[in-house]
Amino acid sequence: xxxxxxxxxxxxxxxxxxxxxxxxxxxxxxxxxxxxxxxxxxxxxxxxxxxxxxxxxxxxxxxxxxxxxxxxxxxxxxxxxxxxxxxxxxxxxxxxxxxxxxxxxxxxxxxxxxxxxxxxxxxxxxxxxxxxxxxxxxxxxxxxxxxxxxxxxxxxxxxxxxxxxxxxxxxxxxxxxxxxxxxxxxxxxxxxxxxxxxxxxxxxxxxxxxxxxxxxxxxxxxxxxxxxxxxxxxxxxxxxxxxxxxxxxxxxxxxxxxxxxxxxxxxxxxxxxxxxxxxxxxxxxxxxxxxxxxxxxxxxxxxxxxxxxxxxxxxxxxxxxxxxxxxxxxxxxxxxxxxxxxxxxxxxxxxxxxxxxxxxxxxxxxxxxxxxxxxxxxxxxxxxxxxxxxx
Amino acid sequence: xxxxxxxxxxxxxxxxxxxxxxxxxxxxxxxxxxxxxxxxxxxxxxxxxxxxxxxxxxxxxxxxxxxxxxxxxxxxxxxxxxxxxxxxxxxxxxxxxxxxxxxxxxxxxxxxxxxxxxxxxxxxxxxxxxxxxxxxxxxxxxxxxxxxxxxxxxxxxxxxxxxxxxxxxxxxxxxxxxxxxxxxxxxxxxxxxxxxxxxxxxxxxxxxxxxxxxxxxxxxxxxxxxxxxxxxxxxxxxxxxxxxxxxxxxxxxxxxxxxxxxxxxxxxxxxxxxxxxxxxxxxxxxxxxxxxxxxxxxxxxxxxxxxxxxxxxxxxxxxxxxxxxxxxxxxxxxxxxxxxxxxxxxxxxxxxxxxxxxxxxxxxxxxxxxxxxxxxxxxxxxxxxxxxxxxxxxxxxxxxxxxxxxxxxxxxxxxxxxxxxxxxxxxxxxxxxxxxxxxxxxxxxxxxxxxxxxxxxxxxxxxxxxxxxxxxxxxxxxxxxxxxxxxxxxxxxxxxxxxxxxxxxxxxxxxxxxxxxxxxxxxxxxxxxxxxxxxxxxxxxxxxxxxxxxxxxxxxxxxxx
Numbered sequence: 001x002x003x004x005x006x007x008x009x010x011x012x013x014x015x016x017x018x019x020x021x022x023x024x025x026x027x028x029x030x031x032x033x034x035x036x037x038x039x040x041x042x043x044x045x046x047x048x049x050x051x052x053x054x055x056x057x058x059x060x061x062x063x064x065x066x067x068x069x070x071x072x073x074x075x076x077x078x079x080x081x082x083x084x085x086x087x088x089x090x091x092x093x094x095x096x097x098x099x100x101x102x103x104x105x106x107x108x109x110x111x112x113x114x115x116x117x118x119x120x121x122x123x124x125x126x127x128x129x130x131x132x133x134x135x136x137x138x139x140x141x142x143x144x145x146x147x148x149x150x151x152x153x154x155x156x157x158x159x160x161x162x163x164x165x166x167x168x169x170x171x172x173x174x175x176x177x178x179x180x181x182x183x184x185x186x187x188x189x190x191x192x193x194x195x196x197x198x199x200x201x202x203x204x205x206x207x208x209x210x211x212x213x214x215x216x217x218x219x220x221x222x223x224x225x226x227x228x229x230x231x232x233x234x235x236x237x238x239x240x241x242x243x244x245x246x247x248x249x250x251x252x253x254x255x256x257x258x259x260x261x262x263x264x265x266x267x268x269x270x271x272x273x274x275x276x277x278x279x280x281x282x283x284x285x286x287x288x289x290x291x292x293x294x295x296x297x298x299x300x301x302x303x304x305x306x307x308x309x310x311x312x313x314x315x316x317x318x319x320x321x322x323x324x325x326x327x328x329x330x331x332x333x334x335x336x337x338x339x340x341x342x343x344x345x346x347x348x349x350x351x352x353x354x355x356x357x358x359x360x361x362x363x364x365x366x367x368x369x370x371x372x373x374x375x376x377x378x379x380x381x382x383x384x385x386x387x388x389x390x391x
Numbered sequence: 392x393x394x395x396x397x398x399x400x401x402x403x404x405x406x407x408x409x410x411x412x413x414x415x416x417x418x419x420x421x422x423x424x425x426x427x428x429x430x431x432x433x434x435x436x437x438x439x440x441x442x443x444x445x446x447x448x449x450x451x452x453x454x455x456x457x458x459x460x461x462x463x464x465x466x467x468x469x470x471x472x473x474x475x476x477x478x479x480x481x482x483x484x485x486x487x488x489x490x491x492x493x494x495x496x497x498x499x500x501x502x503x504x505x506x507x508x509x510x511x512x513x514x515x516x517x518x519x520x521x522x523x524x525x526x527x528x529x530x531x532x533x534x535x536x537x538x539x540x541x542x543x544x545x546x547x548x549x550x551x552x553x554x555x556x557x558x559x560x561x562x563x564x565x566x567x568x569x570x571x572x573x574x575x576x577x578x579x580x581x582x583x584x585x586x587x588x589x590x591x592x593x594x595x596x597x598x599x600x601x602x603x604x605x606x607x608x609x610x611x612x613x614x615x616x617x618x619x620x621x622x623x624x625x626x627x628x629x630x631x632x633x634x635x636x637x638x639x640x641x642x643x644x645x646x647x648x649x650x651x652x653x654x655x656x657x658x659x660x661x662x663x664x665x666x667x668x669x670x671x672x673x674x675x676x677x678x679x680x681x682x683x684x685x686x687x688x689x690x691x692x693x694x695x696x697x698x699x700x701x702x703x704x705x706x707x708x709x710x711x712x713x714x715x716x717x718x719x720x721x722x723x724x725x726x727x728x729x730x731x732x733x734x735x736x737x738x739x740x741x742x743x744x745x746x747x748x749x750x751x752x753x754x755x756x757x758x759x760x761x762x763x764x765x766x767x768x769x770x771x772x773x774x775x776x777x778x779x780x781x782x783x784x785x786x787x788x789x790x791x792x793x794x795x796x797x798x799x800x801x802x803x804x805x806x807x808x809x810x811x812x813x814x815x816x817x818x819x820x821x822x823x824x825x826x827x828x829x830x831x832x833x834x835x836x837x838x839x840x841x842x843x844x845x846x847x848x849x850x851x852x853x854x855x856x857x858x859x860x861x862x863x864x865x866x867x868x869x870x871x872x873x874x875x876x877x878x879x880x881x882x883x884x885x886x887x888x889x890x891x892x893x894x895x896x897x898x899x900x901x902x903x904x905x906x907x908x909x910x911x912x913x914x915x916x917x918x919x920x921x922x923x924x925x926x927x928x929x930x931x932x933x934x935x936x937x938x939x940x941x942x943x944x945x946x947x948x949x950x951x952x
Contacts (some may be wrong), residue, residue: 018794018839282791285751286852290805290859291778302793 018261025385032381038374049189067173122124190341199317201260206267250336257373272304308386395423403459431602431613434623449479488563492575494555498547500877553584556915581736611947652879654908663879690726699757715741730896732910740919779859786868788848792840837938846877
C-alpha cells in the first residue's frame with residue numbers, strides 16, 4: 001500500500017455526493033437563490049431582534065397615538081383631528097396639527113360651544129390647551145398628576161413637562177403610539193421561532209412514528225394508523241383550541257407545543273409511505289444480509305434516502321405553522337400580551353381599520369406575505385433540486 | 392437492384408449535456424433496409440442503437456438533441472428529417488410502427504386492449520364500430536391470442552407478459568406498416584416466451600412482406616430472424632453484412648468478442664474471452680483451455696437443505712387468507728468450492744429459495760444444515776455469527792448499493808458490524824485490498840455508486856460480500872442485468888474468486904447458458920417444484936424432464952443453419 005492510500009486526505013479529489021449535487025442544482029435556480037436570500041434576511045432580522053439589536057423598545061410609546069407612516073402623513077387626515085383643516089392643505093401648519101390642537105378656525109362648530117361653556121363657568125375666554133381639555137375631561141388634572149408621578153417613559157423627558165411625541169414614524173404607530181416597524185420586527189422573531197420550533201417537533205414525531213409504522217408494518221403499523229386516523233378525524237381548529245384550553249397558559253412555548261403536537265399527521269403519512277417503499281429495496285435487503293440491525297437499517301440506511309422528503313415536508317411545515325400561529329394569535333389563543341406577533345397585530349388592526357388606521361394591518365400583512373411567499377418558493381425549488389427523477 | 396425502403400446516411404446526433412458539453416451519440420451511421428428484409432441493429436448499452444431508432448421515428452427530444460444537417464434518413468424517397476411534426480405523426484403508426492421493450496408500461500392500463508387497438512385503426516384507417524371490432528379480433532387472432540373474441544375486452548394486467556407483447560405487435564401491424572421497428576422486444580420476457588415472440592415476428596414479416604428493424608443487445612437472438620446484421624459500438628458501425636457472414640466470418644474484433652464472450656452450452660473455457668483479449672489477439676488460445684466441472688460423492692458438503700417450503704400469504708376479503716406456495720419441498724446439497732446452478736423462468740421460485748436459505752425470508756418448513764447446525768431453527772441472535780458466512784449478490788447493481796454511501800463506507804460497514812479488523816485504518820486497508828481484487832481503481836473508495844457503470848457496481852457488491860470472508864455466495868441473477876461483454880468479465884471474476892478462496896456458489900439465473908458455464912450441478916425449477924436435478928454436463932446433454940427439454944430448446948443458438 002502506498003502512502004496516498006493510507007492517507008486518504010492527501011491529493012484526493014472528493015466526489016460530489018448526492019447532497020452537493022442537489023445543492024448545485026438549487027443554486028442554479030434563480031428563484032431559489034432569490035428566495036433563500038429573502039428568507040436569510042428574515043432570519044437575520046429575527047436574530048437581531050432576539051439579541052436586542054433592533055426593536056428592543058417595541059413596547060415604548062414613542063409616538064402619538066395612531067401616528068401615520070412618514071411618507072403618508074401629508075395625505076392622511078385622522079378622523080379624530082379637531083383642527084378642521086381642509087384635507088387638501090399641506091405644509092408647515094399640519095406639523096403640529098395632532099399634538100397641540102389649535103383653535104384658530106372660526107368656522108369650527110365646537111368653538112362656540114366651548115366658549116359658551118367657558119362663559120357659563122365664569123372663566124376667561126383665553127385659550128389654553130389644558131383648560132380646553134379640562135372642560136371635556138374633568139379628570140384631566142388628576143391623570144396628568146398621576147402620569148407625572150409614574151414618570152412613564154416616552155411620555156415625558158426630564159422635568160415633568162409633557163414632551164412632544166413623534167407625530168409620524170416610518171411604518172406609523174398603534175393606538176398606544178408604539179412603533180409599528182418595531183412591532184412587526186418583533187413579530188418576525190415570534191413567527192420564525194414558532195414556525196421553526198413547531199416544525200421541528202412535528203417533523204420529529206411524524207418521522208419517527210412514520211418510520212416505525214412503515215418499516216415494521218403489521219401490528220405496529222395498524223396501531224399507529226388507528227392512532228393517526230382518530231387524531232386526524234378531529235376537526236383541526238377544535239383540537240388546537242382544546243389543547244390550548246388544557247395547557248391554559250398563553251405564550252410562545254404553548255403555541256409551539258400546540259402546533260407541534262397536532263401537526264405531525266401529514267409527515268407521518270408521507271414518511272410511512274416512503275419506508276414502505278424502501279424497506280423492500282435491494283440495498284436494504286443487502287444491509288440485512290450483512291447483518292445490520294433494524295435500527296441501523298431504518299436510520300442509517302433508509303433515512304438518508306428519504307431525508308429529502310422529510311426536508312421538503314419540514315419546509316412546508318414552517319410556512320404552515322407561521323400561518324397557523326397568526327391565526328391562533330388572531331383568535332386570541334396565541335401569544336400573550338407581553339409579546340407581539342403578526343397575529344395579535346392583525347387582531348388589534350381589526351378595530352383600528354374602522355377608524356381608517358390601516359398601517360398596522362399593512363405592515364403585518366406585508367411582512368407575512370413576503371416571508372411566506374419566499375419560503376414557499378424556496379420549498380418548491382428545494383423539492384425540484386432534491387428530486388432525483390427531475391434531473 | 393431495388394431501392395431501399397429505409398436508407399440512413401451519415402446520421403450524426405449529439406446531445407447537449409450542459410451549457411458547454413455535448414455528447415456525440417451517433418458518429419456518422421449509414422445503413423439500408425431493403426423491402427421485405429429484417430435488419431438487426433446490435434450493440435451494447437450506449438452504442439447508439441436506440442438513438443438511431445428514435446431518430447428514424449422522429450422521437451428524439453427537441454430541446455437537447457441536435458441532428459447534423461448533413462444527415463439523411465430516406466424513407467420511400469422522402470427525407471424524414473425535413474418533415475413537419477404533423478407529417479411525421481401521419482407516418483408513425485401507419486407506415487412505420489414500433490414495439491417497445493416493456494409491454495407492461497407501453498400499454499395503457501386503464502383501457503382494454505381492444506380499445507387500444509381500435510384507437511389505432513380509427514386514427515389511421517378511419518375504421519369505427521363493427522368494422523374496427525372485427526379487424527381488432529382478426530389482429531389478435533393473427534398474433535396468436537386464443538379466444539380473441541373474449542380477450543379483446545381484457546385489460547392489460549389480465550394478460551401475461553408474452554400476451555401483452557403480442558397485443559403490442561397486433562397494434563403495430565394494425566395498419567399494415569411498411570417498416571416495423573422492434574426495440575428489444577424480447578429482453579423483458581422469459582426464454583420460452585422469447586422464442587415464441589421471435590417466431591411470431593418472423594412469421595408476420597414474411598406474411599405481410601414488411602421490413603423489420605430489430606434492435607437488440609443480444610447477438611444470439613438475431614441469428615434466428617435477421618437477414619442482415621449491423622453491429623454498433625459507441626455511436627459507430629463496427630461491422631455490417633449478411634447474418635451468415637457476420638456469424639461465420641466476423642471481421643471486426645468487437646464482433647468476434649461479442650460472438651464469443653457469451654457462454655455457450657457445449658463448451659466451457661477456463662476463462663471467457665473478453666473484448667480486451669480479442670484486441671490483444673490471445674482469445675483463440677484461451678478458448679482451448681477447458682475447465683472441468685462436476686461433483687464427486689466424496690466432496691465435502693457445505694450446506695444441506697432438506698424439504699424447504701416457503702408459502703406467501705395474501706389477504707383476501709376481510710378475514711380470508713390466500714396461500715401461495717413459492718417453493719415446495721426443495722432439497723439439495725451444496726458441496727464445498729462447487730457451484731449449484733438454479734434455473735427456471737420468472738415465478739418458478741428460484742429466487743425465493745436463495746433468499747430463504749440465507750434467512751432473508753423465514754422458511755415455512757424445512758431444515759438447512761450448515762456447519763453442523765440447522766440454521767433455520769436458530770433465533771435471530773444465534774444466527775448473526777453465521778449470517779456473514781452466507782452472502783448474496785443481487786440482480787440489479789443499481790438498486791443494491793445505498794446511493795448515499797461512498798464505496799468506502801459500503802465496504803467498511805460489514806466489517807464494523809461484525810467486528811472484523813481493528814480500527815478504521817486496518818479496515819480501510821482491507822477495503823483497498825478487496826477493491827484491487829475485484830479490479831477497481833483505488834480512487835473508487837471515495838466515490839459514490841452513481842459514478843460507476845453496472846459492471847463496476849456489481850464488482851463493488853461482490854467486494855462487499857468478500858469483506859466478511861463468506862463460505863457460501865448466492866448469486867441471484869447477478870449478471871442478468873449486464874451487457875454480454877461485461878457479463879463475461881464478472882463471470883471470470885467469480886471463477887477466479889472461487890479458485891482462490893474455495894467459495895461455494897448458489898448460482899441463480901434464467902439464462903441456461905450462463906448457468907451451464909458456471910455450475911457443477913444444476914437444479915431446474917418450475918412453479919415452486921424442482922423438476923430435475925443433477926450433474927450439469929449430464930443434465931444439459933440428456934435432459935429427462937419435458938420442461939427441461941423445452942427450456943433447452945428455447946436457448947437462442949446464434950445462427951440458424
